[in-house]
Amino acid sequence: MSQSYNRGLVEDFGRWREFTAGMWAWIFHKFTGWVLVGYLFTHIAVLSTATTGANAYTDTIQGLESLLVVRIMEVGLLAVAVFHILNGVRLLFVDLGLGLESQDKSFYASLVVTGVIVLASIPTFLEGAF
Amino acid sequence: MSTQVPEEKEQSETEQEVNAETEAEISEGASYGDQRRDQRDAQRRQSVSGAPADIEGESFRLKVFRYDPEVEGKMEPRFDDFAVPKQKGMTVLDALIYARDRYDTTLTFRHSCRQAVCGSDALFINGRQRLGCQTQISDLEEPVRVEPLPHQDVVKDLVVDMEHFYDQMHAVEPFFQPEEDPDGDLEEYRQTRENREKIKMSTRCIWCGACMSSCNIAAGDNQYLGPAAINKAYRFAMDEREGENMKEHRLNVMDQEHGVWRCQTQFSCTNVCPKDIPLTEHIQELKREAVKQNLKFW
Ligand code: SF4
Ligand code: FES
Numbered sequence: 091m092s093q094s095y096n097r098g099l100v101e102d103f104g105r106w107r108e109f110t111a112g113m114w115a116w117i118f119h120k121f122t123g124w125v126l127v128g129y130l131f132t133h134i135a136v137l138s139t140a141t142t143g144a145n146a147y148t149d150t151i152q153g154l155e156s157l158l159v160v161r162i163m164e165v166g167l168l169a170v171a172v173f174h175i176l177n178g179v180r181l182l183f184v185d186l187g188l189g190l191e192s193q194d195k196s197f198y199a200s201l202v203v204t205g206v207i208v209l210a211s212i213p214t215f216l217e218g219a220f
Numbered sequence: 221m222s223t224q225v226p227e228e229k230e231q232s233e234t235e236q237e238v239n240a241e242t243e244a245e246i247s248e249g250a251s252y253g254d255q256r257r258d259q260r261d262a263q264r265r266q267s268v269s270g271a272p273a274d275i276e277g278e279s280f281r282l283k284v285f286r287y288d289p290e291v292e293g294k295m296e297p298r299f300d301d302f303a304v305p306k307q308k309g310m311t312v313l314d315a316l317i318y319a320r321d322r323y324d325t326t327l328t329f330r331h332s333c334r335q336a337v338c339g340s341d342a343l344f345i346n347g348r349q350r351l352g353c354q355t356q357i358s359d360l361e362e363p364v365r366v367e368p369l370p371h372q373d374v375v376k377d378l379v380v381d382m383e384h385f386y387d388q389m390h391a392v393e394p395f396f397q398p399e400e401d402p403d404g405d406l407e408e409y410r411q412t413r414e415n416r417e418k419i420k421m422s423t424r425c426i427w428c429g430a431c432m433s434s435c436n437i438a439a440g441d442n443q444y445l446g447p448a449a450i451n452k453a454y455r456f457a458m459d460e461r462e463g464e465n466m467k468e469h470r471l472n473v474m475d476q477e478h479g480v481w482r483c484q485t486q487f488s489c490t491n492v493c494p495k496d497i498p499l500t501e502h503i504q505e506l507k508r509e510a511v512k513q514n515l516k517f518w
Contacts, residue, residue, distance in 0.1 A: 093289035094373035108347035112487030
């Protein structure tokens with residue numbers, strides 16, 4: 091064989107329309123996982139303002155909560171957390187070999203449930219933000 | 221010597237007679253199978269002499285990936301379009317053969333059995349790994365886009381380098397290794413019906429490589445054994461005739477960083493396997509078996 095051609099990974103992402111349910115579930119699970127890790131660091135940063143005094147902590151929280159963008163991000167965080175939990179449970183079933191035939195349906199179900207929970211939470215999160 | 225010649229001739233004449241008689245007998249008392257064969261032959265003769273059974277005036281666009289490192293102008297991969305007349309029951313492989321025979325004899329692809337048995341024509345058809353000979357044109361959206369299997373190097377046109385896939389398959393010792401032989405010389409290895417049922421699906425693998433090509437994890441980790449090899453290991457690890465020690469050995473081969481634990485349950489392999497082998501299920505079961513083995517303290 092003289093030479094061969096490697097089409098590389100870049101092409102893979104151009105094919106996103108062809109991804110299947112299991113593939114999307116994997117991508118979303120990784121993505122939400124990293125977002126949650128990122129959030130935890132932010133969380134620690136905010137919490138540690140309490141070391142400089144109770145007022146500093148209250149000011150930080152109030153300052154953050156008064157920003158519309160933070161409120162919206164909180165809704166996003168809930169979405170991310172709910173999906174990650176639901177898909178985690180789904181993966182647990184997959185690991186146990188239960189309901190493998192409906193793995194795609196359980197993924198869609200996780201999406202729907204996440205959507206419903208997030209929509210229901212919007213009044214609470216955005217209350218008084220405007 | 222010279223006397224032997226007529227004798228031989230005589231003999232062969234008698235043989236011929238006997239043959240003719242048997243043939244006559246067969247056609248007289250033709251069984252159902254023979255009738256079917258005759259019908260098929262007749263059909264074949266017809267289709268050879270008559271025009272191909274084109275579906276009136278309809279043709280479709282076949283887009284084929286082209287690449288040849290040895291030919292000027294084809295070193296840069298591109299797609300070629302072929303207009304192929306639609307025929308009843310036409311498969312992608314039929315269409316490729318048509319395009320090769322009518323338009324471009326340099327069009328290169330692998331195929332052999334044409335009945336989903338040899339596994340040589342796994343291709344990337346309309347964004348999914350499928351066997352060319354098993355995929356009906358009528359089931360596909362047009363234009364039909366045919367590419368070589370992703371994640372494998374392209375040697376020429378639709379032919380990919382399968383070396384790595386075979387290496388992974390061989391790495392799991394894909395052969396039967398029983399601990400003891402049956403008593404008698406010609407005695408068969410007995411297996412219970414239930415055990416046979418359990419491994420039935422895993423024995424159907426035709427080494428086409430579709431699953432490996434669809435797996436993103438395998439694409440990113442060259443050492444990952446991949447779904448086909450793990451399924452092969454499953455086939456033997458679950459075979460009760462190999463015995464406990466061998467099963468342990470097989471699980472040890474699987475219970476590695478680049479073994480079963482690399483699988484992230486994307487189900488891509490299970491989705492594309494042309495033999496409907498529940499690959500993800502088998503991989504997950506081996507994971508559980510490996511855990512059980514590690515937790516076994518007795
Ligand atoms: S497991 Fe299925 S897809 Fe994979 S090589 Fe075997 S037959 Fe092909
Ligand atoms: S030609 Fe043998 S599997 Fe398609």
